[in-house]
Amino acid sequence: MEILMSITVGVLFMVGTYMILTKSILRVILGLMLMSHGAHLLLLVMADLKAGAPPLLGEDATAFSDPLPQALILTAIVISFGVTSFLLVLAYRTYKAHQTDDLEKLRGTADE
Amino acid sequence: MTWLHLAIISPFLLAILIPFLYRYARNIHTGWFVFLLPLALFAYFLTYVPVTSGGGTHQANLPWVPSLGIYFNAYVDGLSLLFALLITGIGALVVLYSIYYLSKKTEPLHNFYVYLMMFMGAMLGVVLTDNLIVIYVFWELTSLASSLLISYWFHRQASIYGAQKSMMITVFGGFSMLGGFSLLYVMTDTFSIQEIIAQADQVVESPLFLPAMLLILLGAFTKSAQFPFHIWLPDAMEAPTPVSAYLHSATMVKAGIYLVARLTPVFGGTPEWFWLLSGFGILTLTWGSISAVRQKDLKGILAFSTISQLGLIMCLLGLGSASLYFTDADETTMYATATLAAVFHLVNHATFKGSLFMTAGIVDHETGTRDIRKLGGLMTIMPVTFTVSLIGTAAMAGLPPFNGFLSKEMFFTGVLNATELNIFNMETVGFIFPVFAWIASIFTFLYCLIMFFRTFTGKFEPSNYEVDHVHEAPKGMLISPVILGSLVIIFGFFPNLLTYTILEPAMAAIIPDSMNYIESAIFNIYHWHGFNAEIFMTLGVVAFGALLFINMGKWSALSIYQKERDPLNRAYDGSLDGLITGSQAVTRIQMTGLLRDYFAFMLVFMVMLLLYSMFYADAFAINTQDLAPISPHMWVLTILFIAATLVMPFINHRVTAIITIGVIGFLLALFFVVFRAQDLAITQLLVETVLVILLLLAFYHLPEIRKETFKPVFKLTNAVISVAVGVTVTLIAFSAHAMQHERPFGAISEYFIENTYELTGGQNMVNLILVDFRAIDTILEVLVLAIAALGVVTMIKLRMNGREDV
Numbered sequence: 001m002e003i004l005m006s007i008t009v010g011v012l013f014m015v016g017t018y019m020i021l022t023k024s025i026l027r028v029i030l031g032l033m034l035m036s037h038g039a040h041l042l043l044l045v046m047a048d049l050k051a052g053a054p055p056l057l058g059e060d061a062t063a064f065s066d067p068l069p070q071a072l073i074l075t076a077i078v079i080s081f082g083v084t085s086f087l088l089v090l091a092y093r094t095y096k097a098h099q100t101d102d103l104e105k106l107r108g109t110a111d112e
Numbered sequence: 113m114t115w116l117h118l119a120i121i122s123p124f125l126l127a128i129l130i131p132f133l134y135r136y137a138r139n140i141h142t143g144w145f146v147f148l149l150p151l152a153l154f155a156y157f158l159t160y161v162p163v164t165s166g167g168g169t170h171q172a173n174l175p176w177v178p179s180l181g182i183y184f185n186a187y188v189d190g191l192s193l194l195f196a197l198l199i200t201g202i203g204a205l206v207v208l209y210s211i212y213y214l215s216k217k218t219e220p221l222h223n224f225y226v227y228l229m230m231f232m233g234a235m236l237g238v239v240l241t242d243n244l245i246v247i248y249v250f251w252e253l254t255s256l257a258s259s260l261l262i263s264y265w266f267h268r269q270a271s272i273y274g275a276q277k278s279m280m281i282t283v284f285g286g287f288s289m290l291g292g293f294s295l296l297y298v299m300t301d302t303f304s305i306q307e308i309i310a311q312a313d314q315v316v317e318s319p320l321f322l323p324a325m326l327l328i329l330l331g332a333f334t335k336s337a338q339f340p341f342h343i344w345l346p347d348a349m350e351a352p353t354p355v356s357a358y359l360h361s362a363t364m365v366k367a368g369i370y371l372v373a374r375l376t377p378v379f380g381g382t383p384e385w386f387w388l389l390s391g392f393g394i395l396t397l398t399w400g401s402i403s404a405v406r407q408k409d410l411k412g413i414l415a416f417s418t419i420s421q422l423g424l425i426m427c428l429l430g431l432g433s434a435s436l437y438f439t440d441a442d443e444t445t446m447y448a449t450a451t452l453a454a455v456f457h458l459v460n461h462a463t464f465k466g467s468l469f470m471t472a473g474i475v476d477h478e479t480g481t482r483d484i485r486k487l488g489g490l491m492t493i494m495p496v497t498f499t500v501s502l503i504g505t506a507a508m509a510g511l512p513p514f515n516g517f518l519s520k521e522m523f524f525t526g527v528l529n530a531t532e533l534n535i536f537n538m539e540t541v542g543f544i545f546p547v548f549a550w551i552a553s554i555f556t557f558l559y560c561l562i563m564f565f566r567t568f569t570g571k572f573e574p575s576n577y578e579v580d581h582v583h584e585a586p587k588g589m590l591i592s593p594v595i596l597g598s599l600v601i602i603f604g605f606f607p608n609l610l611t612y613t614i615l616e617p618a619m620a621a622i623i624p625d626s627m628n629y630i631e632s633a634i635f636n637i638y639h640w641h642g643f644n645a646e647i648f649m650t651l652g653v654v655a656f657g658a659l660l661f662i663n664m665g666k667w668s669a670l671s672i673y674q675k676e677r678d679p680l681n682r683a684y685d686g687s688l689d690g691l692i693t694g695s696q697a698v699t700r701i702q703m704t705g706l707l708r709d710y711f712a713f714m715l716v717f718m719v720m721l722l723l724y725s726m727f728y729a730d731a732f733a734i735n736t737q738d739l740a741p742i743s744p745h746m747w748v749l750t751i752l753f754i755a756a757t758l759v760m761p762f763i764n765h766r767v768t769a770i771i772t773i774g775v776i777g778f779l780l781a782l783f784f785v786v787f788r789a790q791d792l793a794i795t796q797l798l799v800e801t802v803l804v805i806l807l808l809l810a811f812y813h814l815p816e817i818r819k820e821t822f823k824p825v826f827k828l829t830n831a832v833i834s835v836a837v838g839v840t841v842t843l844i845a846f847s848a849h850a851m852q853h854e855r856p857f858g859a860i861s862e863y864f865i866e867n868t869y870e871l872t873g874g875q876n877m878v879n880l881i882l883v884d885f886r887a888i889d890t891i892l893e894v895l896v897l898a899i900a901a902l903g904v905v906t907m908i909k910l911r912m913n914g915r916e917d918v
Contacts, residue, residue: 001740004750006845014838015757017715021708021830026766026811028707030773033803034757037780042845044787046852048859049740054788057868057875065788066861067877073792074882075893081799082900085806089904092810107705 005045012038025091025101029084036080040073114172116186119153120240123233127226134222142221143211146229150204153236157196164190164617171242171306180245181303187242190617194455195239195363195370197614198462202362203232205592209470210354212589213477224264224352231257235363239370244293244303247371248286251335254364255282261359262351274347277684281334281344289331289371295324296378309377309624316382325379328371329388336368338426339396342419343680349411353473356411361418361465366458369425373454373622376429380623381436383536390530393427394548396420401555405562406673410472410482413563414465417508420552421461424523428454431530431545435626444629447533448619450526452611455618457519459610460603464507464516467596471501474585474593475567480578484563489572494584498568500597507600509560509657510553510650515603517650523549524646550649557657562664712833719836722844732843735850746786753779766811774804791878 012034019031047069053061055070095101126149134142163170169189176184188196207228214221234257237250255278263275297303299318300311308315315321332338337345348360359365372389379385400420407413432451435444474497475490476482491498503514510520527549531542574582584590603610620627660667667673702713726732756776763769777800784793864877864885874880882890 001742001746002849003734003736003739003846004742004746006842006849008750008754009845010838010842011754011757012838013841014834015760017834017837018761018830020711021827021833022761023708026769026807029807030760030769033773034760034776037776038841041780041783042841044784044789044792045845046848049787052788054790055865055877056790057877064865064877066859067864067881068859068861070789070792070878071881071886071889073789074795074878075889077792077795077799078893079896081803082897084803086900086903088803088806088810089907093907103707 001049002045005041005049009038009042009045012041023103025094025103028103029087029091032087033080033084036076036084040076043069043073043076113174114186115156116170116172116188116240117174117184119156120186120236121233122149122153123229123236127229127233130225130229131222134225138216141211141216142225143207143214146225147204147207147211149229150200150207150232154197154200154204157193157200160188160193161613164188164193165613167617167620176243176246181297182245183243183304184246185242185304186240187306188240189621190614190619191370191373191621192239194459194614194618195366196236198366198459199232199235199239199363202358202462202466202596205466205595206354206358209357209473209589209592210352212586213354213473214352224261227257227260227264228355228358231261231359231364235367238367242305244296244305244308248290248293251289251331251367252283252286254367255279255286255335258282258348258359258364261355262348264352264355265350268350270347271350274344274350278344278348280688281341285331285334285341288327288334292324292327292329292331295320295327299324305374312378315378321379321382322384325384325388328375332368332371333392334368335371336365336422336426337396337419338368338392338423339399340680340683342396342400343678343684345419346407346412346415346678349409349415353411353469353476356414357466357469357473360415361469362462365418365422366425366462369422369429369454369458372426372429373618376433376436376622377624380433381625386430386433386536389430389433390427390545391430393423393425393430394545394552396423397427398548398552398555399423401552401559403678404559405555407559407676408484409676410475410484410487410563410567411469412676413484413559414469414472417556417559418461418465420556421457421465421508424552425454425457425461427545427549428457428523428526429622431526432623434530434533434535435630436623437535438626439629441629441631444626445631446529447526448623448626448630449522449529451619451622452615453519453522453526455615455622456515456522456607456610459614460507460515460519460600463596463599463603464504464514467500467593467600468504468508470589470593470596471497471504474589477589478579478585479582481576484566486573486576487567488570488576489568490582491568493572493582494568496584496590496594500590500593501564501568503597503600504593505560505564507604509557510653513604514600515607516600518604518607520553521646521650524649528645546649550653553649553653554656554660557653558660561657561661565661708830712829715833715837719833719840722840726843726847731847731851733850734846738853749779749782749786753783767808770804770807770811773807774800777803789878791876 016031016033016035016038019034020028022028022031047066049065052063052065053059055064055067091101094106098106100106126146130142130146133145137145160170169187171188172186174184174186176182207225210224210228214224231254234250234253238247238254241247241250259275259279262278263271265271293303296308296315299315299320300308302308302311315324334341345360345365349356351360376385397420400416400418400423404413404416404420407416428450432447432449432454435447435451438444438447472482474494475487478494479487479490481487507514507516510516524546527545530538530545533539533542704710753776756772756779760769760772760776763772777796781793781796781800784790784796864881868877868880869875872880872884874884
């Protein structure tokens with residue numbers, strides 16, 4: 001399972017990288033979202049996937065899955081959500097101001 | 113803080129006052145206030161002559177940064193005193209001269225005297241302190257003050273060019289010197305020169321000896337305008353003439369000489385030191401004297417003449433350092449002559465070169481030109497200037513009875529003695545020294561003749577001059593050159609005035625180990641040596657020089673004579689331009705302005721770094737045992753997930769892409785369910801929903817953008833980079849997982865699992881970690897969300913330029 005998940009993470013990173021290397025702002029944002037998915041999944045995979053019950057004490061199980069990576073991922077999800085929505089509005093504003101979403105046209109002038 | 117420290121920093125203190133004096137005492141030329149200080153300092157330093165002539169030294173300690181071994185320790189011995197007297201004595205004369213040279217009505221005098229005092233203080237600091245770092249600080253201050261003075265008339269392009277060039281070259285040398293000083297510190301664990309000299313034996317044996325010596329010599333050679341770093345000096349002639357007389361003939365250019373002389377007890381007696389000093393010295397001497405002949409500008413001739421004379425002194429210091437190698441009376445005495453000659457010529461050069469610069473300034477001031485092709489016939493019009501020039505030129509050419517003759521004879525003795533050396537490979541190549549010295553002397557004689565006769569003899573042509581009525585300079589302007597000219601004669605007739613008071617103590621500082629062996633006879637300098645080789649060499653110089661001058665008409669048409677610029681300038685200008693265009697080209701290649709390129713640079717770098725370090729540490733590993741089992745529905749889920757991800761780059765419609773990212777996000781939430789992370793799954797579902805709505809809002813409900821289509825252009829480089837990133841991440845994940853059993857500690861989670869209920873009373877471990885065990889993370893994460901929300905609101909609402917409203 002860990003090997004399969006590692007490959008999945010690699011695919012997420014690969015596609016994410018490809019997306020951020022393109023010209024459109026929307027694609028860059030989508031690429032960043034894919035990469036953060038990859039990072040979250042990787043955090044989870046690096047913990048032990050084998051152990052048993054969800055980390056709820058009421059389950060009365062002998063083994064629980066590791067709660068710490070889950071807490072870390074939860075924090076990371078919220079932060080990347082904040083950043084992504086900020087980026088989205090920024091892209092929206094950029095489009096309104098410059099009438100383009102092509103990054104090559106958003107290079108600015110030489111003296112900037 | 114003693115009187116000596118106060119004397120060193122007094123010029124800086126005066127420099128603070130000068131602008132006020134200039135502002136509130138407009139009727140009096142600011143120079144008069146300034147004049148008093150160097151005069152007083154000169155008198156003060158004269159009181160040290162009895163101390164040093166008895167072989168004594170004076171040291172006064174003052175801690176500056178004791179923790180780093182930096183002490184502002186003032187130290188006076190024969191060598192320091194010689195330089196201090198030169199700096200203050202000629203400084204006083206130069207200030208006096210400048211009072212008449214610079215008009216108080218038209219010139220910004222406060223600038224001039226502030227820079228000049230800054231320079232004087234810095235120069236005193238260089239020669240009167242014992243700590244290498246303090247010397248370096250003052251050394252750079254002289255570079256700075258010199259550049260400021262060269263660009264005194266900063267509206268002239270040539271001044272700016274000259275100032276920049278001298279700054280570049282001397283600061284380059286200064287930095288190297290700092291490196292050399294640091295290496296000396298590494299070797300000896302002290303910055304004090306006296307303590308380093310005490311450990312000279314260890315320094316010579318250290319492997320850092322040669323690098324330290326080369327770096328320090330780079331500093332000395334750039335400052336003292338040695339080949340090939342001499343090119344800044346001719347361009348520094350754009351400075352006002354008093355500055356050229358003071359900085360670029362008598363004092364600053366001798367800072368390198370001072371440094372070399374000061375460190376001779378450390379490095380001297382080794383073949384490297386001997387060869388570098390005397391080799392570059394003789395090369396500079398010859399190159400400078402030949403180049404001086406080609407100059408048409410009086411100050412140009414004097415600049416190259418200064419270069420060549422500095423080369424002469426450097427060469428003599430090198431030859432004299434050989435005496436440290438010997439420990440018997442005859443040979444030590446023989447080679448110590450060169451050191452004596454160096455010190456003597458140092459004084460002589462300061463006197464006659466100072467007076468020559470001042471007379472050149474007078475000629476310029478009274479006629480409006482310094483071009484020897486326009487000048488002529490000034491002998492009867494400017495009798496005093498003529499006389500002083502005659503004395504100065506004769507001394508420079510090395511004619512009796514002036515002091516230049518004496519030091520020239522001693523120079524010839526020094527180079528002839530060098531041929532008898534049987535160390536440092538001198539037995540095979542030693543003959544080049546007298547040959548080059550002799551050729552250089554011929555050219556020296558030649559340019560002296562040219563400078564003198566082209567200026568003062570010939571026919572007077574009033575039409576050549578812009579000034580209507582050419583006449584002798586005012587008396588005040590003549591005082592300083594007359595004093596210096598008199599000194600030339602006095603030192604010529606009574607050289608022994610100097611030897612026991614100044615020269616011998618200075619020698620004792622340069623070659624202390626040899627002083628015990630030297631026979632006292634050499635200190636008796638006199639004019640007539642009898643018919644020896646030196647006198648025939650001098651006669652030959654006069655004969656050949658005169659012959660060349662008489663036949664000038666034949667060779668002056670040669671193109672080599674017509675060109676004035678030193679060919680090495682082309683190398684300097686070319687490399688400076690090349691540096692600028694080269695760095696611009698590199699910047700243009702890197703800084704494309706495209707986000708994509710920067711991402712690509714970063715990613716490629718990271719991938720290469722990670723893969724290389726994994727390869728280097730042999731960290732590739734994969735663990736195929738001890739894995740969690742894969743249930744059949746996971747296969748379906750994973751394949752669906754990978755397929756949805758892979759299809760993303762190929763979607764050519766915006767809304768489809770947004771929906772696909774939503775699908776990926778929900779599938780991720782499903783993964784979280786499978787991996788028993790219920791809180792993650794809930795959050796992921798919510799976040800993904802909100803994000804998809806936001807994406808649709810931003811990119812669908814924009815009327816202008818709806819028509820445009822996505823153009824997914826396939827780029828091979830992008831594909832290669834992304835595959836590399838994906839593979840790297842996968843490999844790292846494999847290795848990290850495979851090696852996690854090798855770690856020396858277990859997971860911390862056991863603690864949370866065991867103690868959550870007892871400590872917090874709750875049962876959901878994830879939530880309790882977030883709000884109880886690690887709540888600070890959560891507080892800051894809330895802050896992040898708040899900032900993002902504020903930012904979003906600001907971006908939507910705030911319109912700084914009011915052009916548009918939403």
